[in-house]
Amino acid sequence: MRTDNLKNWKKELLNCTQCGFCKEICPIFDNVEWDSSAARGKMALCYGLYSGDIEPDESVLERIYQCTTCADCTRRCPSSTGVVEVIEAARRDIVASGLVGSTHQKIADSIATLGNPFGEEKSRKELFGEVPHPAKIAYFTGCSAAYRNKETSTAGISILKKLGVDYTLLDEVCCGSVLGRIGFSDDVIRKQAEANIKAIEDTGAEIVLFSCAGCLRMFRKEYPRFKDMSFRAMHFVEWLNEQEFDLKPYNRKVTYHDPCHIGRHLGIYDAPRDVINMIPEIEFVEMKDNRESARCCGGGGGVRSMFPEISRQIAEKRVGQAEIADVLLTTCPFCVNNLKLGVSETSTLEVRDLLELIDELLE
Amino acid sequence: MDKQIIERLRDIVGEGHISTSTAELYAYSTDAGIHRSMPDAVIRPKTTAEIEKIVKLANECLFPIVPRGAGTALCGHSVPVAGGLVIDLQRMNKVKELHIEDLYVVVEPGVIHKDLNAELKNYGFFIPGPSSGNVANIGGMVATNASGGNAVKYGATRDYVLGMEVVFPNGEVARLGSRTLKNSAGYQLEKLMCGMEGTLGIITEINLRIVPLPETTAVAVAVFDTLEKAGQCVSNIIAKPLIPSGLELMSRVCIQAVNKAVCMGLPDEEAILLIEVDGSTNDVKDQIETVMEVCKSSGALSVDFTDDPERKEELWKGRKAMIPALSKYDDDLVTVMLADDMAVPMSKVPEAVKAFQEISDKYDIIIASYGHSGDGNLHTKVLMDPTKKSHWDQAETAVEEIYEKVMDLGGTITGEHGVGMTKAPFFLKERQCSLNAMKTIKMALDPNNIMNPNKIMDWEGNFISHLRYHLEEE
Ligand SMILES: Cc1cc2nc3c(=O)[nH]c(=O)nc-3n(C[C@H](O)[C@H](O)[C@H](O)COP(=O)(O)OP(=O)(O)OC[C@H]3O[C@@H](n4cnc5c(N)ncnc54)[C@H](O)[C@@H]3O)c2cc1C
Ligand code: SF4
Ligand code: SF4
Numbered sequence: 001m002r003t004d005n006l007k008n009w010k011k012e013l014l015n016c017t018q019c020g021f022c023k024e025i026c027p028i029f030d031n032v033e034w035d036s037s038a039a040r041g042k043m044a045l046c047y048g049l050y051s052g053d054i055e056p057d058e059s060v061l062e063r064i065y066q067c068t069t070c071a072d073c074t075r076r077c078p079s080s081t082g083v084v085e086v087i088e089a090a091r092r093d094i095v096a097s098g099l100v101g102s103t104h105q106k107i108a109d110s111i112a113t114l115g116n117p118f119g120e121e122k123s124r125k126e127l128f129g130e131v132p133h134p135a136k137i138a139y140f141t142g143c144s145a146a147y148r149n150k151e152t153s154t155a156g157i158s159i160l161k162k163l164g165v166d167y168t169l170l171d172e173v174c175c176g177s178v179l180g181r182i183g184f185s186d187d188v189i190r191k192q193a194e195a196n197i198k199a200i201e202d203t204g205a206e207i208v209l210f211s212c213a214g215c216l217r218m219f220r221k222e223y224p225r226f227k228d229m230s231f232r233a234m235h236f237v238e239w240l241n242e243q244e245f246d247l248k249p250y251n252r253k254v255t256y257h258d259p260c261h262i263g264r265h266l267g268i269y270d271a272p273r274d275v276i277n278m279i280p281e282i283e284f285v286e287m288k289d290n291r292e293s294a295r296c297c298g299g300g301g302g303v304r305s306m307f308p309e310i311s312r313q314i315a316e317k318r319v320g321q322a323e324i325a326d327v328l329l330t331t332c333p334f335c336v337n338n339l340k341l342g343v344s345e346t347s348t349l350e351v352r353d354l355l356e357l358i359d360e361l362l363e
Numbered sequence: 364m365d366k367q368i369i370e371r372l373r374d375i376v377g378e379g380h381i382s383t384s385t386a387e388l389y390a391y392s393t394d395a396g397i398h399r400s401m402p403d404a405v406i407r408p409k410t411t412a413e414i415e416k417i418v419k420l421a422n423e424c425l426f427p428i429v430p431r432g433a434g435t436a437l438c439g440h441s442v443p444v445a446g447g448l449v450i451d452l453q454r455m456n457k458v459k460e461l462h463i464e465d466l467y468v469v470v471e472p473g474v475i476h477k478d479l480n481a482e483l484k485n486y487g488f489f490i491p492g493p494s495s496g497n498v499a500n501i502g503g504m505v506a507t508n509a510s511g512g513n514a515v516k517y518g519a520t521r522d523y524v525l526g527m528e529v530v531f532p533n534g535e536v537a538r539l540g541s542r543t544l545k546n547s548a549g550y551q552l553e554k555l556m557c558g559m560e561g562t563l564g565i566i567t568e569i570n571l572r573i574v575p576l577p578e579t580t581a582v583a584v585a586v587f588d589t590l591e592k593a594g595q596c597v598s599n600i601i602a603k604p605l606i607p608s609g610l611e612l613m614s615r616v617c618i619q620a621v622n623k624a625v626c627m628g629l630p631d632e633e634a635i636l637l638i639e640v641d642g643s644t645n646d647v648k649d650q651i652e653t654v655m656e657v658c659k660s661s662g663a664l665s666v667d668f669t670d671d672p673e674r675k676e677e678l679w680k681g682r683k684a685m686i687p688a689l690s691k692y693d694d695d696l697v698t699v700m701l702a703d704d705m706a707v708p709m710s711k712v713p714e715a716v717k718a719f720q721e722i723s724d725k726y727d728i729i730i731a732s733y734g735h736s737g738d739g740n741l742h743t744k745v746l747m748d749p750t751k752k753s754h755w756d757q758a759e760t761a762v763e764e765i766y767e768k769v770m771d772l773g774g775t776i777t778g779e780h781g782v783g784m785t786k787a788p789f790f791l792k793e794r795q796c797s798l799n800a801m802k803t804i805k806m807a808l809d810p811n812n813i814m815n816p817n818k819i820m821d822w823e824g825n826f827i828s829h830l831r832y833h834l835e836e837e
Contacts (some may be wrong), residue, residue, distance in 0.1 A: 007533075011695075019391055033407075034390070034451075035434060060385050060386045
C-alpha cells in the first residue's frame with residue numbers, strides 16, 4: 001500500500017503513547033468495544049500500515065473507516081495527538097492505492113458529475129429558483145440543507161428575507177468535506193474549492209453564511225490551503241449573534257448539541273448559545289457533555305454511509321443525554337438528520353436546526 | 364493455534380466474541396509500553412464459567428493465555444510475547460454488590476475504576492486508584508497493584524483487596540480471602556494476586572474495601588530554588604506529622620517544558636511542590652496552615668494556597684499540562700515509556716532527581732523527572748526518537764544507570780506500574796534473593812507455564828526487545 005500521506009505524520013504516529021485514555025470517549029469504541037476500534041487502536045493500525053507491519057485487509061480498512069472525525073480523542077489525549085489528521089492521511093493513502101469502498105466511490109462520482117453527493121440531478125439554481133447576483137451577503141446552503149433538509153435552507157432564506165438583507169444564493173457545488181473525510185486527495189478537493197470560491201467571488205459577496213458545520217469547516221480550515229479568499233466565512237448563528245432583531249417568546253425547555261466540526265474543530269461554542277438565549281422565555285439547559293466535550297452525533301467522517309447501524313447507535317446515546325429537554329437544537333443539517341435517527345419511538349423529544357426555530361420566532 | 368482450537372473457543376464464548384482478524388491481532392499486540400508481539404487470537408469472555416473452560420482448553424492444548432483489562436499497563440504486561448490467546452476481560456464489567464454499611468463492594472474485573480467511583484460517590488465513598496483510572500479496569504489495577512498520587516495517605520490497590528474469585532492456571536476456580544475487613548485465616552493468597560501481572564491466574568471477581576470521600580481539599584504551591592530544599596520540605600511536612608493526600612514535585616526540565624509549550628508562566632526555578640490536603644473543612648484549614656508554615660521555614664521562595672475549586676484547577680493545570688508539553692518539547696522527539704516509576708525512600712527524592720539529571724546530561728538524552736514525592740515515587744519521561752538505534756543505545760545505558768542509582772539509594776525499580784517486560788532485567792537484579800521463591804510459586808500454580816509466560820522473573824535478556832517501533836535509517 002502507498003504511504004505517502006502517512007509518512008508526513010510520522011511525529012504524530014510516534015507521539016501516540018498508546019496510553020488508551022481515548023478509550024474513555026471514542027464513540028466508536030463505546031459501540032464496537034474491540035480495542036482496535038478506539039482512537040488508540042486506529043492509531044496503532046495506522047502505524048502498522050505506515051511501517052508495513054500489516055496489510056490493509058478488510059478488517060483493517062473497516063476500522064480505519066470507523067472514525068467520525070469528531071476529534072474528541074485529541075481533546076482527551078494527554079499528548080494532544082492529531083488522531084483525525086493521521087486517520088485521514090491513512091484514508092488518502094488507501095484511496096490512492098485504489099482500495100476505496102464502493103459506497104464511497106459512488107459518493108465521489110456523484111460529486112464529480114453532479115456537484116452533490118446524493119446523485120441529485122437538479123442544480124442549486126433549479127432547486128431554489130434563484131439566480132445568483134451581486135450582493136454583500138451570500139448564503140452557501142451546502143448539499144444537505146439543499147437536497148435533504150430543505151427546511152433548514154428554507155429557514156435560512158426566510159430569515160434573510162425577514163431581516164431585509166440583500167442576499168444571494170450561489171452557483172455552488174459540494175464543498176468537498178465528505179471527499180476529504182473519506183480520503184480523496186487534495187487534487188479532487190481543490191476543484192471543489194476553486195469552483196466555490198469563484199462562484200462566491202463572482203457575486204462580490206463580503207460575507208458568506210453557512211448553515212452546515214462541515215461546509216464552514218472546509219472554508220475556514222482547508223480552503224485557505226488552496227486559494228486566498230476575499231470574503232469572510234461565518235456560520236449563520238455567528239452572524240445572527242451580531243444582528244438586532246425581535247423574537248416571539250418560546251415557552252419550552254431546549255438543549256444544544258455542538259456539532260464537532262464547528263465545536264472542537266473551529267471553537268464556535270458561544271454564538272449558538274447566545275442566539276438561543278436571545279429567545280424570550282426559553283429555558284436553556286446543557287447536556288451532561290457539552291462544548292469542548294460534547295459527544296459526537298455519530299454521523300460524520302463517512303461513518304453514516306458505510307456503517308449506518310453504528311451511526312444510529314451513537315446518535316441514540318447522544319439523544320439520551322438530551323432527554324432532559326423538550327427540544328434538541330443544533331446547527332448542522334447533518335447532525336439534525338443523524339440525531340433524529342437516534343430518537344426512540346416512545347420519546348417526545350424534537351430535534352431541530354436552530355435556524356428553523358429562529359425563523360419561526362422572527363417577527 | 365490451529366483452526367480446531369479456534370472453533371472450540373468459539374463454541375465457548377459464542378460468535379462475535381473471538382477474533383483472529385489482522386486489526387484485532389495488531390491492536391492487542393501492544394499495551395501502553397514499548398513492546399509488540401502478535402497473539403494468535405483474541406477472546407472476550409463474559410463469565411467465570413467461560414474462562415474456566417478457556418483455561419482448561421489452554422492446558423489441554425498447551426497454548427499461552429494472557430489476561431488483559433484496559434491494556435493501559437506501561438511495560439508490556441499484557442503483550443503476548445509467546446503468542447497464544449489474549450483474554451480481553453472488558454465485557455465483565457458489572458458492579459455486582461454494594462455493601463456500603465459493611466464497607467465493601469463486589470465487582471467484576473472489567474469494571475472501570477472511574478465507573479465504580481461514580482457509583483460509590485452517590486454514597487459518599489470511593490476507592491483510590493491510578494491516574495489512568497478513567498480507563499483502567501479493577502482487574503488490571505489489582506494485577507499490577509496500581510496506586511496513584513494519593514498513595515501516601517490512601518495506600519495502593521492491594522490495601523483495598525479483601526478477597527476474590529480467581530481461575531487458577533490449571534482451570535480450578537478458587538475463592539481467596541474474605542468479605543471482612545479483618546482476616547487472619549492462613550496464607551493471604553488474595554494479596555499474592557496483587558502485582559502478579561496475569562501470571563498466576565485470571566481474577567474474575569473482587570471484594571474491595573471502600574473509604575469515605577473527604578469532605579473537601581485544598582492545595583498549596585511552593586517554589587524552591589534548589590531541589591534539596593524542596594525535598595527537605597517534603598520530609599519536614601511528613602515529620603510534623605502531617606500526611607497530605609498528594610505531594611507532587613516538578614523539576615526544572617518539566618517547568619521549562621510547560622512554559623515553552625503552553626506559555627503557562629510558571630516560575631523558572633529548580634523545583635515546584637504541589638501539596639494537597641483533604642478532610643473535614645476545619646481539618647483542611649489547620650492542615651494547610653501547617654503546610655504553609657513548613658514550606659516557608661523550609662526556604663520556599665513563595666507559597667500560595669487555595670480551597671477554591673476553580674483556583675485549584677488552575678494550580679493543577681501546570682502539572683496536568685506537563686505531559687502534553689513534553690510531547691511538544693522537540694519536533695523530532697517523543698515521550699517513550701522507560702524507567703517511568705521508580706520509588707526511593709522519601710528523603711532521597713532530591714538526590715535521585717539530581718542523579719537522573721546528571722545521567723540525562725551525560726547521555727544527551729532528555730529525561731524529565733517529576734513525581735509523587737510524598738511516597739518517594741518518581742516518574743521520568745524519556746524524550747527520544749524511537750526509530751533511531753543510536754537513541755535506544757543511549758537510552759539503554761542511561762536507564763541502566765538510573766536503576767543502579769535507585770537501587771543504591773535503597774529504592775525499587777517500580778513503585779506503581781509493575782515489571783512486565785521492560786523492567787524485567789532490572790527486577791532480576793533487584794529481587795535476586797527472592798527469584799527462587801517466585802519461580803517455585805509460579806511452577807506450582809502453573810506447571811504448564813501457560814499464563815502470561817516469559818514475564819517478570821521468567822524474562823530473559825535485554826529490555827530492548829520486541830519493540831513496537833521500527834528502526835529507520837539514521
Ligand atoms: C498515562 C498513564 C498513566 C498511568 N498512571 C498510573 C498511576 O498513576 N499509577 C499506576 O499504578 N499505574 C498507572 N498506569 C499504569 C496502568 O494504567 C495501571 O497499571 C492499571 O492498573 C492497569 O490496568 P488495565 O486494566 O489497563 O490493565 P492491563 O494493562 O490490561 O493489564 C495489566 C496486567 O494485569 C493483568 N491483568 C489484567 N486483568 C487481569 C485479571 N482480571 N486477572 C489477572 N490478570 C489481569 C494483565 O495480564 C497484565 O499483566 C498508567 C498508565 C498510563 C498509560
Ligand atoms: S475522531 Fe472521534 S471517532 Fe475518530 S478516533 Fe477520535 S474519538 Fe474516535
Ligand atoms: S491517541 Fe492520545 S489518548 Fe489515545 S492512545 Fe494515543 S496518546 Fe493515548
